[in-house]
Amino acid sequence: MQTAKRAFVNAREVGNHQEEARWANLIGDMYKNRGEYVKALKWLRIDYEISNKYLPEKQLLPTCQSIGDVYLRLHDFKHALVYQVRFLNWITFFF
Numbered sequence: 001m002q003t004a005k006r007a008f009v010n011a012r013e014v015g016n017h018q019e020e021a022r023w024a025n026l027i028g029d030m031y032k033n034r035g036e037y038v039k040a041l042k043w044l045r046i047d048y049e050i051s052n053k054y055l056p057e058k059q060l061l062p063t064c065q066s067i068g069d070v071y072l073r074l075h076d077f078k079h080a081l082v083y084q085v086r087f088l089n090w091i092t093f094f095f
Helices: 002-014 017-034 037-054 057-073 077-094
Strands: none
């Protein structure tokens, strides 16, 4: 985990937004797999904000799916549905 967080900080320092988002997503996924869903959401939202601001929309696909999955695990079905619908809409748009 610490190695991933260091890599995130390094990517942020050099302005590599794609790597910054990728590491935030990976950290969020690690927390999700541990069952630490609130921490997972924090990191997945960081990924979402970076991807939304700096990267092509297609980069938001895995992020939206992951955020929706975490909300589902938290039994927050309203927010889970919002992100899953975004994911499905972009899937149909891009593919």
